[in-house]
Amino acid sequence: MTDHPRRRARVQPTPRLPADSLAYTIDRAAALVEAVVGGKALTEMIHLERITELPAPVRGAVLDLTYGSLRDYARGDRVLAHCLSKPLPLHLHAILLVALHRLEARPDTAHTIVDQAVTAVGAHAPGLKAVANGVLRKVGRERAMFEQMLEKDAQSHHRHPNWWIRLLETAQPEHWQAVLAAGNQHPPMALRANLRQLSLADASAQLTEAGLSHRILDNGALLLDTPVPVDRIPGFAEGRFSVQDAGAQWAAQWLAPRTGERVLDACAAPGGKSAHLLESADIALTALELDPTRARRIGDTLARLGLSADVRIGDARHPEHWWDGQPFDRILADVPCSASGVARRHPDIKWLRRATDIAGFAAQQSAILDALWHTLAPGGTMLYVTCSVFDAENRDQIAHFCARHADARRIAIQGRMEHQLLPDAEHDGFYYALLEKTR
Template sequence: MSAPTPGAANVRGLAAQALARIVQGDSLRATFAIFSTKLHDARDRALLSSLLHEGARWWLRYDAAVARLLERPLRDGEAHALIVLGLIQLEVLRLPEYAAVAATVEAMRALNRPKYAGLANALLRRWLRERVALCAQLDADEVTRSAHPRWLLHAFKADWPADVDAIVAANNAQAPLWLRVNRRRATRVALLDQFAAAGVAAHAPEQTADAIVLAQSTDITRLPGYADGAFSVQDGAAQFAADLLDLGDGQRVLDACAAPGGKSAQILERADVHLVAVDSDTRRLPRLHENLARLQLSADVRTGDAAQPAAWWDGVPFQRILIDAPCSASGILRRQPDIKLHRRANDMPALLATQARLLDALWPLLGKGGRLVYATCSLLADENARQIVRFVAQHADAHLRADAPAGWHAPTGGGAQNLPGAAGMDGFFYAVVEKAD
């Protein structure tokens, strides 16, 4: 992989390189973390982030558009990605036409692909001449119209037939930046005052007690209070986990699948509990430790498969268990749009089996009268209500409670579901199950 030359085109060249990797299967978040280190200006990093998020979000539409513009496939993945980004600058970011075309052509040269500079110029100018007809062609197919994979659209139609258009629209919009105030280090009022003094616009939504929503995304490490552990990034929908657990001092609590630690930290901020945080992914555990350290919190962190407790459990029952289960992540596409490119329909059987295995394996660890909260960032009934219906039917001592955040949907079978964009939050599912005394 050749390195782009320095300058304004460097950001777009880097974005093309990074997007080509993302399309091939690399994580957007991890790829951005790598490529952003090559940029020293915060504005350049912000542009890189925007190009990658919109590139992944709209790839299924504008990749198809480039295919219609080309006489034969362009076998250079990075050059192809750069032309896709040129269309996205025109159609999504709404940059001035001349600037978007010229910047893409210059970036092609900076990418050390001068032989494709003329092609990029010709294709983008052809798009501008024929955009109405080309958009009509793209809109004729549900995949290129919505920039969603067909299998996922069909799943949305099956589970949320009246809400498909709203779900797609929310997924294709940028997600607001939510923060969670660390009650042990700050108050929401004080933190909002600090933000206002620093010129950072933000507000406190009514639905959640500790949330702050920023008017614009920003580098959170530069915000007042970050270094002191006054807050964390966490979407509002995820912040209901602690409320539904009904935490109290002295409880023994398990956070299964805990990395990178957002919900573990929230549990520790809410009550003086003995928290056991378990995760099998050794690559994500350092992030969990870092997050807890910055927030000045402490947990009993264990490495292991939560569904095989014999390897890590000491035999002492828990009063509360949180299972934030691996899932399709179909509720957070606006925040992680690369999921649309990476998730496949044939991933679902293994995910469903893992969820069932976690529920069945961890239920015996819950003490009598205890509470288990099952959570996913999914919209799919197979992972959510149907998974819980199966579980409760197979465990006579399991009682499904009606606890739910205000305003959320009540799916057939139980639990609570938020759809993406509703109240500004991500798509999320909770079910609260109590063990009989």
């Protein structure tokens, strides 16, 4: 994030705003944006700010404003830097960021947005209402000038950090602009049918009957035309469907476990891929997760689907603490990464990550791969997966691993030695490579 040392002190949201007002919604969204600017992860702050306890319409509006404001952060922050001669307290700065996003998304309601944003500022600092009003009205009057200014700045135009843009230009010289554009869009919603309970044809028919228009993709993912709350999905509570990105649904198919095999899902939380593996074949699955809190989510996921696995808490880099010594036939190595392929779902990632973080993730991935390789049986296969679009975490990582391990052989998946899925209208960004242990 841009450093703002003179406005680092947080101003807590006020309860004095009517809960059904746009001013209240802007203020609550600003609290989340403020926390991210201060270095906090959005998912954590949604919990700490108790956003999930708000009434559903208010919660949805707060989150929509928050996600949109973070996607547009580079634009809003650049505009405020141009307009403000003195920095504002961070919460008030965040209120204006949210208001600027709303103005760009809904210019037809500019009068209401300015009025309600100024009201939110006034609830904290009445003496700064005129400043907020002046900034927002200036942006409205001089919209064309600001658009030209933002178009000339790569970070503002693409709504991603400059270092991120440079890495993508190198990794995807033909597609980098499309990837950046996708990272600024609302993500698609795909479902996975639990084929232990119903066929794909029956699953599609049930969605159609429920009024959910969709398409069946090549890997059997059910892509909804419009995202919906999970309570709209028929049989979700009974385990007939799971929400899982279409790109992630290749993992179980490409690892292709067979009945009776011992399979490890390393870094398994929240359990979507573990569940898909168990739905695919009768296997003995070990689901490994480092974080105890996230590990509990694996159990919840499997329980809803009527599935079971050996869920263990441990560090994939240290099998001596969790492995029983019996080799696995197949390993899904869905490793921690920059998450650069899912930034539209987690827009805070763009602004919390640093260029130096990529080397750190690559080192962690390397350690995990080396450790897990020792637990794989000769003739067994490991599927390496990231939700990254950066080469250092993907093709470079696999090339370095194969250079270190003479017993590693790359296996083609659908005729290709690697699959780099780039985020688009159907799926998020993922990387896949399949390795066989030859001896």
